[in-house]
Amino acid sequence: MNKKHAWSKNEKVFLGLLIPILVLFFCFNTLPLIKGFYYGLTNFRGYGNYDFVGLRNFIEVFQDSRVGHSYLFTFKYAFVMTIAVNLISLVLALGLNSKIRGKNALRGAYFVPNILGGLVVGYIFSFIFTYILPAIGEATGIEFLSNSILGSTRWAWVAIVIVGAWQGIAMNTIIYISGLQTVPEDVYEAGMLDGSTGWKKFKDITLPLIMPFITINLVLCMKNAMMVFDQIMALTKGGPSQSTESISYLIYNNGMNGGQFGFQSANAFIFFVVIVAISLFQTTVLGKKEEQL
Numbered sequence: 001m002n003k004k005h006a007w008s009k010n011e012k013v014f015l016g017l018l019i020p021i022l023v024l025f026f027c028f029n030t031l032p033l034i035k036g037f038y039y040g041l042t043n044f045r046g047y048g049n050y051d052f053v054g055l056r057n058f059i060e061v062f063q064d065s066r067v068g069h070s071y072l073f074t075f076k077y078a079f080v081m082t083i084a085v086n087l088i089s090l091v092l093a094l095g096l097n098s099k100i101r102g103k104n105a106l107r108g109a110y111f112v113p114n115i116l117g118g119l120v121v122g123y124i125f126s127f128i129f130t131y132i133l134p135a136i137g138e139a140t141g142i143e144f145l146s147n148s149i150l151g152s153t154r155w156a157w158v159a160i161v162i163v164g165a166w167q168g169i170a171m172n173t174i175i176y177i178s179g180l181q182t183v184p185e186d187v188y189e190a191g192m193l194d195g196s197t198g199w200k201k202f203k204d205i206t207l208p209l210i211m212p213f214i215t216i217n218l219v220l221c222m223k224n225a226m227m228v229f230d231q232i233m234a235l236t237k238g239g240p241s242q243s244t245e246s247i248s249y250l251i252y253n254n255g256m257n258g259g260q261f262g263f264q265s266a267n268a269f270i271f272f273v274v275i276v277a278i279s280l281f282q283t284t285v286l287g288k289k290e291e292q293l
Contacts (some may be wrong), residue, residue: 020111033272040266045259057266070250072132073157077246078225081161085168085221086214092169093176094202107177114170122234125163126150129235152242156236160244162206163231167225172217180206215286219279226275247271 007015040057044050061067092110096103113121129147137145149155183206191205207214229248232238238253240246245253251271255264 003224010143013121024231033269036272037264037269038265039262039270041204042262044262045263046256046261047255050262053262057263059268060263061270065166066242066245067193067250070245070247073244074226074246074248076159077161077228078222080128081164081225082218084161085165085225086217088165089169089217090173090214092173093180095173097177097180097200098171107174113167116167118167118230119234121167122163122231124165125237129159150236151240153240155241156244160228160231160235163235164225164228168221172221175217178208179210183209185208209288209289215283215290218286219282221281222282223275226278226286 037166041054042050043048043053043057096107096110098108129150133145134148137143137147149159187209188206189203191201227248228246229252232244232246232249234243238249248271251264251268255268257291258264
């Protein structure tokens, strides 16, 4: 007869920690996803009775011009945001990882924006863009600053990028610093003997060795930028003229207040699939890049 497996103390502790996490993940992640797909098959308005409509909502999502415009804005914002945040974060990390005085204090100072809530930061910058910068523009005669950038259909998205980047740079910088500290000093010393200094040192030694951290930052930054909501809620509320309406804001606004709960549930499920697909694509491409380097 087979003897029953006796659970060791470590296995019991592992299960004791794992099971509650799995339950919470199912309740707050998987279950809402399943319910969202279910409501996407109905004409539910967020209240009252509803009927099943099959895949009608999912088909209409691809035919809705407002949804299409929101996707275009979201992709544009995410692309610019990902490039700007990672370039600035990498430069800051290289500086903060060098031998300078007070670098620990500077690291703490750069991380402060990440601690603050997105809505709080958004409202602060809204005041700056609406009142302070126009006042400076009028006083200095700079016409571009004289009017609030938030009122421009052409430039309002730039304000959202500025606020989002100001917050997002902090975490990316910390991750890059962690990556830079994994590079052995003797590798740099060997490179210097071969004449690797300055840009050549970064390109041939540092970049290949921190490529896994670049992959992490690019994937996380793109995912977070695709889900932008707080900054839009605080700064523009999708305006002016729906020019800064992201998918997340559209789902919230029309789903909760516009009587399109079923339709926006279908939109949210499709958006989830899009984010997963983009993340997998990034991971695959960047993973191959890591192997090449």
